[in-house]
Every structure is written in C-alpha cells, then in structure tokens.
Amino acid sequence: MDRRAFLGVVRRRLAGVAAPDLPSDLPPTFATGDGRLFDRFAAELEIAGGEAIHVRLDELSARVAVRVAGCATVVVAPVVDHREAVLEGLAHAGCRLLEPGRDGAARADLGVTGAVLGVAATGSVLLAAAQGAPRTVGLLPPFHLVVLPEDRLVPGFEELFEQMPALAARSSNLVLVTGPSRTADIEMTLVRGVHGPGRVTVLVVAA
Amino acid sequence: MRSSDEPKTVQRPARVSLFVTCLVDLLFPEVGEATVLLLRDLGVPVDFPDAQTCCGQPALNSGFPDEARRTARTLLDAFEGAEAVVSPSGSCTAMVREHFPPLFQGTRDETRARDLAARTYELSEFLVDVLGVDRVAGSYAARVTYHDSCHGLRELHLSGQGRKLLAGIDGLELVEMARPEQCCGFGGTFSVRLPEMATAMADDKLEQASATGADVLVGGDTGCLMHLAGRASRKGIHLRPMHLAVLLAEARGLMLSGTVR
Amino acid sequence: MRDVSAGTFEQRAHVGLQTPGLAAALGRAMDHRAVQRTQAFAGTDEPAVRAAGEAIRAHTVANLDHYLERFAENAATRGTKVVFATTAAEAVEYVLRVLRDHGAELVVKGKSMVSEEIGLNPALGSAGVEVIETDLGEYIVQLAGETPAHITTPAVHKTRGQVRDLFNRAHGADLSDDPAELTRFARGVLREKFLAADVGITGVNFAVAETGSFTIVTNEGNARMCTSLPRVHIALMGMERIVPSFRELSLMLPLLTASAAGLGVTAYVTFVNGPRQPEEPDGPEEVHVVVLDNGRSAILGSEFHSVMHCIRCGACLNVCPVFRRVGGHAYGAVYCGPIGAVLAPLLDGFNAAGDLPHASSLCVACTEVCPVNIPLHECLLGLRREIARSRATRGERFAFAWWGRLWGNARTYRWSARLARIGQLPLVRRRRIRRAPFPLSRWTSARDMPALARGSFRERWKRTEGRGP
Numbered sequence: 030m031d032r033r034a035f036l037g038v039v040r041r042r043l044a045g046v047a048a049p050d051l052p053s054d055l056p057p058t059f060a061t062g063d064g065r066l067f068d069r070f071a072a073e074l075e076i077a078g079g080e081a082i083h084v085r086l087d088e089l090s091a092r093v094a095v096r097v098a099g100c101a102t103v104v105v106a107p108v109v110d111h112r113e114a115v116l117e118g119l120a121h122a123g124c125r126l127l128e129p130g131r132d133g134a135a136r137a138d139l140g141v142t143g144a145v146l147g148v149a150a151t152g153s154v155l156l157a158a159a160q161g162a163p164r165t166v167g168l169l170p171p172f173h174l175v176v177l178p179e180d181r182l183v184p185g186f187e188e189l190f191e192q193m194p195a196l197a198a199r200s201s202n203l204v205l206v207t208g209p210s211r212t213a214d215i216e217m218t219l220v221r222g223v224h225g226p227g228r229v230t231v232l233v234v235a236a
Numbered sequence: 237m238r239s240s241d242e243p244k245t246v247q248r249p250a251r252v253s254l255f256v257t258c259l260v261d262l263l264f265p266e267v268g269e270a271t272v273l274l275l276r277d278l279g280v281p282v283d284f285p286d287a288q289t290c291c292g293q294p295a296l297n298s299g300f301p302d303e304a305r306r307t308a309r310t311l312l313d314a315f316e317g318a319e320a321v322v323s324p325s326g327s328c329t330a331m332v333r334e335h336f337p338p339l340f341q342g343t344r345d346e347t348r349a350r351d352l353a354a355r356t357y358e359l360s361e362f363l364v365d366v367l368g369v370d371r372v373a374g375s376y377a378a379r380v381t382y383h384d385s386c387h388g389l390r391e392l393h394l395s396g397q398g399r400k401l402l403a404g405i406d407g408l409e410l411v412e413m414a415r416p417e418q419c420c421g422f423g424g425t426f427s428v429r430l431p432e433m434a435t436a437m438a439d440d441k442l443e444q445a446s447a448t449g450a451d452v453l454v455g456g457d458t459g460c461l462m463h464l465a466g467r468a469s470r471k472g473i474h475l476r477p478m479h480l481a482v483l484l485a486e487a488r489g490l491m492l493s494g495t496v497r
Numbered sequence: 498m499r500d501v502s503a504g505t506f507e508q509r510a511h512v513g514l515q516t517p518g519l520a521a522a523l524g525r526a527m528d529h530r531a532v533q534r535t536q537a538f539a540g541t542d543e544p545a546v547r548a549a550g551e552a553i554r555a556h557t558v559a560n561l562d563h564y565l566e567r568f569a570e571n572a573a574t575r576g577t578k579v580v581f582a583t584t585a586a587e588a589v590e591y592v593l594r595v596l597r598d599h600g601a602e603l604v605v606k607g608k609s610m611v612s613e614e615i616g617l618n619p620a621l622g623s624a625g626v627e628v629i630e631t632d633l634g635e636y637i638v639q640l641a642g643e644t645p646a647h648i649t650t651p652a653v654h655k656t657r658g659q660v661r662d663l664f665n666r667a668h669g670a671d672l673s674d675d676p677a678e679l680t681r682f683a684r685g686v687l688r689e690k691f692l693a694a695d696v697g698i699t700g701v702n703f704a705v706a707e708t709g710s711f712t713i714v715t716n717e718g719n720a721r722m723c724t725s726l727p728r729v730h731i732a733l734m735g736m737e738r739i740v741p742s743f744r745e746l747s748l749m750l751p752l753l754t755a756s757a758a759g760l761g762v763t764a765y766v767t768f769v770n771g772p773r774q775p776e777e778p779d780g781p782e783e784v785h786v787v788v789l790d791n792g793r794s795a796i797l798g799s800e801f802h803s804v805m806h807c808i809r810c811g812a813c814l815n816v817c818p819v820f821r822r823v824g825g826h827a828y829g830a831v832y833c834g835p836i837g838a839v840l841a842p843l844l845d846g847f848n849a850a851g852d853l854p855h856a857s858s859l860c861v862a863c864t865e866v867c868p869v870n871i872p873l874h875e876c877l878l879g880l881r882r883e884i885a886r887s888r889a890t891r892g893e894r895f896a897f898a899w900w901g902r903l904w905g906n907a908r909t910y911r912w913s914a915r916l917a918r919i920g921q922l923p924l925v926r927r928r929r930i931r932r933a934p935f936p937l938s939r940w941t942s943a944r945d946m947p948a949l950a951r952g953s954f955r956e957r958w959k960r961t962e963g964r965g966p
Contacts, residue, residue, distance in 0.1 A: 035581035042797035048559035056545040058751035160776040186747040193743040205766040210718040214634035215676040225718025265954035299885030303901035390861035419818040423858025466944030
C-alpha cells in the first residue's frame with residue numbers, strides 16, 4: 030500500500046522504455062466540431078434519441094408548457110437560466126412543483142435543469158454539480174428538460190475539454206449527457222430509459 | 237499465348253525464383269505448376285532453387301523459433317542472389333516478409349533475412365502490382381466465391397488483386413459470401429490443436445460459401461483450401477475449393493483439371 | 498486471487514460449441530458492432546486517429562509513475578483519497594475497511610473488470626455485505642451466477658428468453674421476453690437499491706493526472722447513480738488507465754466509444770473531481786480511488802509492454818473468429834478474447850492460462866482493429882515462445898527438434914517425404930485419408946486429408962527441367 034514503494038516498482042520497470050512525445054496536434058474524430066452550432070447539435074441529439082428545440086426567449090414559457098404536457102409533478106433546479114419563464118410554462122401546464130431534493134426527484138415525472146454548455150458535434154449537454162444544481166434533478170425523473178442559452182453551445186470536444194480544467198476546479202462532479210439513458214444488453218436490442226431519464230429535451234434559447 | 241492487354245511494366249524482374257512452399261510441394265504440386273505456367277505465360281522466366289524446404293512457420297507458431305530458423309535458413313540459402321521470389325501462398329510469403337527479419341535479428345543471417353523479405357511476393361500481388369496485369373484473358377464457366385486468407389489480407393495487406401485477376405475471365409461469375417475476410421479456422425497448427433473449433437469455423441465458412449450458390453471456392457492459400465476441402469468432402473458439400481493459380485491456369489488453357497497440358 | 502477456471506480452453510470451448518444459440522447470439526452482436534464501428538470512424542482519418550491514440554498511450558505508460566504521482570497529489574487537494582494496492586488482497590482489504598468504517602451493508606456497483614480481477618464480490622459477500630451489480634448486463638450475469646462473457650457487453654451470450662427466466666425466477670415475476678419490459682423491470686428493482694445503498698463502487702475508464710479527476714462512461718446512467726446517491730464512492734482503477742490531461746480525453750474518449758462500437762459518444766460521461774463540495778446540495782461525502790498493480794508492473798518494460806496501452810474497448814473481441822464461436826467463458830479468465838489471451842497468462846501465470854495464446858488461429862483481425870495499435874498477434878506469438886520454453890511437452894519438443902533436423906536441408910526433407918509417402922499407403926483410399934492414427938487423427942476426426950501427391954512438385958520439376966526457359 031505504500032505509495033513510494035508502488036511507484037518505485039513502476040519507475041524501475043520503466044527504466045529504458047522509450048517515451049515518445051505527446052502528439053502536438055490531435056486529428057479530428059466524430060466529436061470534432063465543424064463550425065455549425067445549433068443545427069448540428071439538434072441533428073446529433075436526435076440520432077441519440079433526444080430532441081433539441083430552438084426557442085426565442087419570448088416564446089420560452091409557451092414552449093415549456095407544450096413540451097411538459099402530461100407531467101403531473103416536476104422538480105426544478107434552483108439555478109436554471111430564464112427560471113421565471115420556465116416556472117410560468119410549468120404552471121400553465123398544471124405541473125405541481127416538488128422540492129428539488131432526492132425524494133422529490135425520485136417521485137417527479139419531470140426534472141428541469143440548466144446546463145453549463147452544449148456540444149454541437151455530439152448533441153451533448155454538460156451538467157455540473159454546484160450550489161443550486163442538485164445532481165438528482167436531471168437524473169431520477171424519467172423526463173429531463175434542459176434549458177440552454179444558445180451562446181453556450183461550443184462546436185466540439187476540443188472546445189469542451191479546453192474549458193474542463195476550470196470547470197472541474199469549481200465542481201465535484203460533471204456529467205456530459207447525450208440523449209436518453211439506453212442499453213442494448215439484451216440481444217443487442219436498443220431500449221431507452223434504463224437508470225437515467227428515458228426522454229431528454231433541450232430547449233436552446235436564442236441569444 | 238498472352239493476355240490481351242500488354243502488362244504495364246513496373247520494375248519487371250528479369251527472372252523470378254519460385255518459393256513453392258512445403259504444402260504445395262508435397263500435397264498440391266499442381267498449384268506450383270500452375271504458378272510457373274502463369275508466370276511463363278506472361279513472359280517471365282522462372283527457376284526453382286531446390287535447396288528450399290519450409291519457411292518454418294509451423295515451428296514459429298508453436299513457440300520454437302530455433303527450429304523455425306533451421307528450416308527457414310534453407311530459404312535464405314536457396315534464394316541468395318535471386319532477383320525476385322514469388323510464392324503461391326500469402327501465409328508463407330508473410331512469414332518471410334514480416335517474420336524473417338525479427339526471427340533472424342541478432343544472428344549472422346540478419347541482413348540476408350531482411351534482403352530476402354524485401355524481394356518476396358505473393359503470386360496475385362506480383363501479377364497485379366509488379367507485372368501490372370490488368371486483366372487475365374481466358375474462360376472458365378462457373379460461379380465462384382472468394383476466400384480472403386488471413387495472412388495475405390492482414391500481414392501482406394493484399395487488397396483485391398485476386399478478385400481483379402478473376403474479373404476479366406469469360407463465363408466466371410464472382411459472388412461474395414457474407415464475410416469473406418473471416419478466418420476459416422485452418423491457422424496452421426491451430427487446426428490440430430483445437431480441431432473442434434477449427435472445424436466449427438470451417439463449417440461457418442462453408443455455409444457462407446454454399447449460400448452464394450457458388451460451385452467453386454477460390455483462395456490464395458492451400459492450407460485454407462485443404463482444410464475447407466477436407467471438411468466439405470467429409471460432409472458431402474458440393475463446393476470445389478480451388479487455388480487461384482490453378483483456376484487462372486485452367487482459364488488460360490494452360491492446365492486441364494489441375495493437370496499440365 | 499481469483500479462482501482458476503477448471504479445465505483447458507479446449508474443454509471449455511467444447512461446452513460453448515455445443516451450446517445451442519450461442520454462436521448465433523454472438524454472431525449477431527458482432528456483425529452489429531462491425532457496422533457501428535465503421536460508422537463511428539466514417540469521415541475521419543482512422544489510421545491517424547489510432548496513431549494519435551497509440552502515441553498518447555505510449556507516452557503516458559512510459560511515464561506512468563510520474564502521472565500516477567501527479568494524479569494522486571491533485572486528487573488529494575480535492576479531498577479524494579487515493580491508495581495504491583500492489584496485490585488484489587490489498588485492494589480488497591482496503592475496500593472492506595472503508596465499508597466497515599461506514600457500517601455499510603448495501604453496495605451498488607457499476608461495471609468494473611478490476612473488481613472481477615480482485616474477486617471483490619465474493620469477498621464482500623463473505624463479509625456480509627449485499628452487492629448489487631447495476632449495469633444491466635452485469636446484473637443479468639450476477640443473477641445467473643456467472644462471470645461476464647465479454648468486456649463491455651457481459652450478457653452478450655444470453656437470449657431474451659433466458660433473461661426473462663432469470664428475472665422471473667429471482668423476483669417471482671411474470672414478465673414477457675420483451676427487452677423493453679425486462680429493462681423497465683430492472684430499472685425499478687435497481688432504482689430501489691441505488692436509493693438505499695451506503696456505498697457505490699465503480700471502475701475507471703480514464704484518470705486525469707492534471708486535476709486528479711477520473712471519468713466513467715456508461716449508456717445506462719448507473720455510474721451517475723453510483724457516484725451521486727450513496728454517501729461513499731469507491732473507484733477501482735487499473736494503474737495504466739490514465740491520461741496526462743483533459744486535452745488527451747478529447748481524442749481518447751471518442752476513440753474508446755467508437756472502438757467499443759457504440760454510436761457516437763456514450764449517453765453519459767461522468768467526471769468525478771472529488772467528494773461533494775460544501776456548497777453543493779448532494780453528492781458523496783467521500784471518494785476513494787484504489788489504484789491496482791496486481792501483476793501489471795511486471796509487464797512494463799517487457800516484450801509485452803504495449804499491452805499496457807489497452808483501453809479496454811473490446812474491439813478485439815468483436816472481430817475475433819474464435820470468440821465469435823464460443824464467447825468469453827471459454828477463456829476461463831477475467832479478461833477474454835484476444836486481449837485476454839495475452840493478459841491472462843501475464844497476470845495469472847502460465848499454469849492458469851498458458852493455453853490461451855494457442856486459442857487463436859493468428860488471423861490478425863485483433864491487431865487490425867485495435868484503436869491503439871497493440872500488435873496483439875505478435876504478443877500471442879511471443880507468449881507461445883515463452884510458454885513453450887517452460888511448458889512444452891517432451892513429445893512436442895522432440896517432434897519439432899526432429900522436424901528441424903530433417904527439414905533443415907533439402908536432402909533429408911526429400912527422404913522424409915518419400916518415407917511418408919510409403920507410410921501413408923495403408924491409410925489412403927481414392928487419394929484421400931479418412932482415418933489416421935494420433936496425432937493426425939485430430940485432423941481426420943472431422944475432415945478428410947489429401948494423400949501426399951504421387952510426384953512432389955520438385956520431382957516433377959526435375960523431370961521436366963529441360964522444358965523451361
């Protein structure tokens with residue numbers, strides 16, 4: 030268990046092993062941005078089984094009301110962009126607000142959160158644990174609604190990971206969420222909604 | 237008799253030495269004969285340095301590199317001074333090209349091994365890439381499916397030369413099986429170390445081949461073909477595994493039913 | 498120390514070959530994976546991406562002590578407890594200690610091959626702790642009392658009917674075999690466990706030295722649960738599973754998910770940076786990382802060093818023609834498929850796993866597909882050599898020694914062929930041999946053999962030599 034002894038063994042075994050440099054340029058992957066933002070974000074999220082909707086601020090509450098129709102109970106993270114408009118929409122739809130803690134989230138039909146940023150190349154949103162951002166709100170309910178200002182979309186993984194050290198310093202837990210929870214463990218048959226939400230909608234609010 | 241298109245000259249060697257392989261020498265000599273006939277038909281002189289025995293792959297694959305070197309050395313001796321070496325086997329060619337250099341590294345044959353590796357070709361790649369053969373004029377009426385033997389495909393990076401050679405043959409219909417690149421289960425010593433597994437893999441390959449309705453299963457390695465033919469024969473499957481060289485030679489009228497005319 | 502699986506690969510493979518439906522299930526999964534993988538790399542320069550992945554892994558592993566030290570230091574500043582376990586026993590002991598300290602009775606687990614390696618579940622069971630596997634495939638395998646049959650899809654060998662039966666038996670339910678219904682049911686059962694668990698245990702896909710963070714990728718969300726709901730989170734990490742900084746993740750993550758043949762990135766990539774911060778409303782109070790050696794250090798600097806670059810994507814399994822027929826259980830080791838055939842002898846020793854490098858036809862499909870370009874087939878060849886040195890039978894040594902002598906020159910080669918041609922006569926019927934004594938019987942039991950040709954090529958050449966140019 031001794032760290033020094035452990036690393037000493039490793040160091041001795043590595044003596045004489047050539048160490049190439051890290052590559053200075055990384056070639057593009059499927060997660061590399063191509064300059065497009067919302068259009069790509071929406072297309073990729075759709076492939077992953079979620080949906081992204083472009084929304085003007087003045088229509089946000091109406092859009093929320095439409096999207097959450099049928100959800101009787103909801104938990105809303107204390108910190109959500111355009112919180113008033115969101116709450117207005119939920120009220121119109123007749124959703125009852127529960128306390129945004131573990132119990133509320135476990136019972137709610139819907140969880141509403143913000144997001145730190147969105148990644149266009151993969152249709153992902155980044156959630157950060159923080160004051161006013163309980164982890165359970167976007168995790169336990171079967172339907173996850175995300176409100177994301179459009180100017181927080183980044184093209185791809187290069188931009189995401191540039192920001193990561195600073196984001197990681199501020200938060201104990203970050204999750205990159207790409208669409209609904211899924212599995213193909215039974216006969217390679219795709220099933221959505223395993224442990225996490227089975228339905229993910231991102232409202233991208235125009236700047 | 238020549239191909240209807242003159243081969244484009246790409247560093248065409250003045251003479252070629254045949255690396256026949258022990259399997260072909262002892263079990264399928266017609267494959268060696270077909271190889272010689274095809275090369276001569278294209279105007280390439282061929283010799284056969286008979287000091288060669290075996291590339292040593294069975295011993296190397298079983299974990300006996302010393303023994304592998306003993307027989308492999310006969311190739312270094314036989315092909316010393318040869319301009320180009322051609323073999324009707326992807327697997328044996330890969331042994332020379334990919335495995336001879338590390339096998340002989342640190343021995344007095346290190347340089348010879350590297351030199352030989354640089355001059356050794358599998359037959360279909362030699363015909364297409366070195367001699368520039370675009371098309372083989374000939375006729376062979378059959379539905380044929382192709383098996384990509386593993387070492388040719390993945391160690392020599394053969395990329396369709398065999399199919400290209402078949403493409404121009406009158407009456408030959410090439411149909412692809414579902415997974416032509418999947419291993420047939422021969423694997424040299426694997427076929428007797430894990431016979432049940434090897435046989436199951438052969439059955440999978442034969443099933444795929446039969447599903448194409450093909451009469452002939454063509455490949456570039458007699459090991460694979462022997463394994464598949466042996467299983468087909470035991471199960472009464474009507475599929476004729478054939479080596480590419482023999483099929484081409486028959487298509488050109490140089491051979492009939494595997495016998496030199 | 499894990500139990501050695503009984504028997505040889507050949508015996509276990511026999512069971513697999515005789516299992517109806519297994520090859521079909523595996524084949525279906527692998528064909529699907531092949532399509533997904535092609536799509537995932539489409540539009541990118543696959544060789545360039547893999548070369549970059551290889552360089553990142555080679556650099557990192559060659560400097561492993563440095564990066565592990567940085568990781569531990571940076572993690573500590575965030576409140577994460579990092580311990581280094583040289584042996585499986587040390588790792589298990591530490592986990593048990595943490596559980597005891599917290600009076601933990603219920604543990605929820607994400608998928609972790611390292612936990613299989615150290616035999617964690619049986620140890621927890623013996624200590625009276627209830628352990629629930631939460632990855633759906635692992636949960637299925639746990640109910641069946643089996644070990645995982647694949648590195649990333651543990652229940653690939655199970656049909657929907659078998660899963661239905663498992664769930665119905667275990668929970669007294671009456672479910673159909675519809676995967677969606679079965680999954681919904683599992684969601685409900687496991688949800689209760691997540692909410693009640695004292696401790697969450699996960700694996701680690703990549704630790705990040707720069708910040709002391711680590712990532713866990715899942716599609717199901719069970720890692721989010723395990724790292725967010727229980728009071729304590731313990732992460733088990735093979736010591737080589739690390740990147741220098743987040744920058745490398747921008748390539749390694751897509752490389753991992755593309756090779757594991759998911760479509761795009763996984764549904765969730767969880768980044769654990771430490772235990773909950775004071776102002777955060779939820780999250781674990783404690784985060785522990787157990788960094789495991791368990792034989793890995795002996796591989797560093799050896800002929801097989803490159804195998805430490807493995808990122809456990811499972812791509813090699815998905816193309817292996819042997820794995821395709823029999824699945825993971827035939828390997829009788831924690832790690833199966835081509836990577837397992839190399840790792841198991843190195844980690845578990847030649848007595849336990851010495852026949853695995855021969856469980857391969859050396860078709861090279863694994864090397865062809867490895868995202869970090871590990872020359873797996875060369876590792877298999879090298880291991881065969883090492884294994885022959887210490888474990889070849891006298892018969893085999895004798896046979897190859899004599900083969901080398903007889904075929905070491907053309908004259909004795911020719912004579913041995915002539916003798917064999919005479920010797921085969923009693924066996925030949927119509928130019929074929931259908932039955933032969935051992936060892937040829939291993940061929941002729943299921944296949945015909947051609948007889949040695951009447952005239953060898955060299956004999957025919959000699960006869961017609963005058964003909965040539």
